[in-house]
C-alpha cells in the first residue's frame with residue numbers, strides 16, 4: 453500500500469466493495485480498503501446464525517452489473533452471499549487493495565494540507581485525499597439494558613455473534629426479541645431446544661416469504677440473455693410498489709395489512725397465540741418482515757411466546773414483569789443493532805477542528821446521506837436517511853457510488869483539492885426530508901422503532917421512492933458545494 457493513498461475506503465461490505473469496483477472502472481487505482489475484521493463481507497461475514505438469509509430476492513439484492521452466479525434460491529443463504537462478495541473481489545482484482553485487521557480509529561482533516569489524517573488502531577497513521585466510509589448501518593449489536601444481564605451464568609450471545617460451539621439440543625433456550633433476525637433463526641432452533649421461550653415486546657407484521665429453490669433448469673433459463681435482468685426489474689418494481697402506501701396514499705397499505713392478517717390466521721389456529729401475535733400499530737411503522745415458517749415454529753408444543761416485559765436476568769433464569777421466573781440454559785439476543793447512536797460515536801474531526809458530534813448535536817444528518825458540511829472530501833455510503841424498509845439497499849449504495857464518482861470528477865474538472873457541501877444546502881435538504889418524514893407511517897403509526905433516534909426523529913430512512921433518490925443523486929449540483937482550491 454502507498455503510504456499516502458489517494459482515496460481510503462473504510463469497510464468491505466457491499467458498500468466498500470461496490471465503491472472499489474467502480475473506482476477501478478473509472479481509472480482510480482490509488483486507493484486502499486481498510487477492514488477492521490480478518491475477512492471481507494460485512495453483514496454477510498458476521499451474521500452466521502441458523503437460517504440467516506436476505507429478505508430481498510437475491511436477483512435484486514446484488515450489484516446491478518453483477519446479477520449473480522446462479523443463485524440457489526430466491527432468497528439466498530448467508531454463505532452464498534458472502535461467497536458472492538468474495539467472487540466480486542476476485543473478479544475485479546480488489547485483493548491487493550484490501551487490508552484486514554485495520555480498524556479506523558479516527559479521522560482528522562488537515563485544513564492546510566487539505567488532506568485527511570487516518571488513524572488506524574494500533575498506532576499507524578497516514579494521510580489521504582478523500583475518505584469513503586462504508587462502515588455499515590446494521591453493524592454494532594445492540595444489547596438491552598436489562599438489570600442482571602451480566603449475571604447470567606450460561607452461554608449467551610447476540611444473533612450477529614452466534615456462538616456455534618453451543619449445542620442447543622435438549623436445552624432450555626430463551627430468545628429476547630422478535631425482529632428480522634429472530635424470525636429467521638427461531639424456526640431453525642425451535643426443533644432443537646427442549647423448551648424455547650420467546651420474549652416478545654412488539655409483534656412484527658409478517659408477510660409470507662415467496663422462497664423456493666431454483667432448479668438447475670430454472671437457473672439455465674435465467675442464464676439466457678436478458679432473463680436475469682428482466683427478473684431483476686420485475687422484483688424491483690414489485691417491491692417499489694410497496695412505497696406507494698407510505699409515499700403516496702396510506703390507504704394502499706390496507707392490502708398489505710389484509711395479507712398479513714390472513715397469513716397469521718392461516719398459520720396460527722390458536723386464538724390466544726394469535727392475539728399475542730397481532731400487532732397493535734399501523735403496518736409499515738416497523739419493518740414488515742417476511743417468513744413462512746416463523747408462525748408454525750411458535751405454534752409448537754415446546755415453544756412459548758411471553759409478552760410480559762423482561763424485568764430482570766438472573767444466573768439461570770429470566771424474570772418478567774408479572775414476577776414469573778423462567779429457568780433457561782442459553783440466552784439468545786435477537787435485539788438488533790445500534791443504528792443512529794453508533795454513527796456519531798466515531799472520532800471524526802473536520803474543518804477548523806470541529807468534531808462530528810458537534811456538527812450532529814441536533815441529530816445525525818448529511819446531504820443526501822453522503823456529504824456532511826464541514827467535512828470536505830468525506831463521503832458516507834448508506835449514511836443518514838438512506839436506509840430502506842421496502843427495497844434493496846444495494847440500489848441505494850449504487851446510486852451513492854455513482855454520486856461519489858461525480859464528486860471526484862468535479863474535483864478533477866475544477867482542479868479543486870476538496871469539496872465541502874454548503875451548510876445551507878444540507879439544511880434545506882434535511883428540512884424537506886424531515887417535513888416529509890413527519891407525515892409518514894414511521895412517525896405516525898404508533899410504534900417505536902430503530903428508525904427513530906432518541907428524540908423520535910427518523911434519521912435512518914429515505915422517505916420516498918428509490919428511483920427518486922437515484923434521479924436526485926445522478927450528478928452532484930455544483931452550487932451545493934464549496935470548492936476548496
Ligand SMILES: Cc1cc2nc3c(=O)[nH]c(=O)nc-3n(C[C@H](O)[C@H](O)[C@H](O)COP(=O)(O)OP(=O)(O)OC[C@H]3O[C@@H](n4cnc5c(N)ncnc54)[C@H](O)[C@@H]3O)c2cc1C
Nearest residue numbers: 463465466467488494495506507508555556587588844845
Ligand atoms: C441479518 C441481516 C440481513 C439483511 N438482509 C438485507 C436484505 O435482504 N436486503 C437489504 O437491502 N438489506 C439487508 N440487510 C442490511 C445490510 O446490512 C445491507 O444490505 C448491506 O449488507 C450493508 O452493507 P455495508 O457495506 O454498508 O455494511 P456492512 O455489511 O455492515 O459492512 C461494513 C464493514 O465495515 C467494517 N467496519 C466498520 N467499522 C470499521 C472501522 N472503523 N474500520 C474498519 N472497518 C470497519 C465492518 O467490519 C464491515 O465489514 C441485512 C442486514 C442484516 C444484519
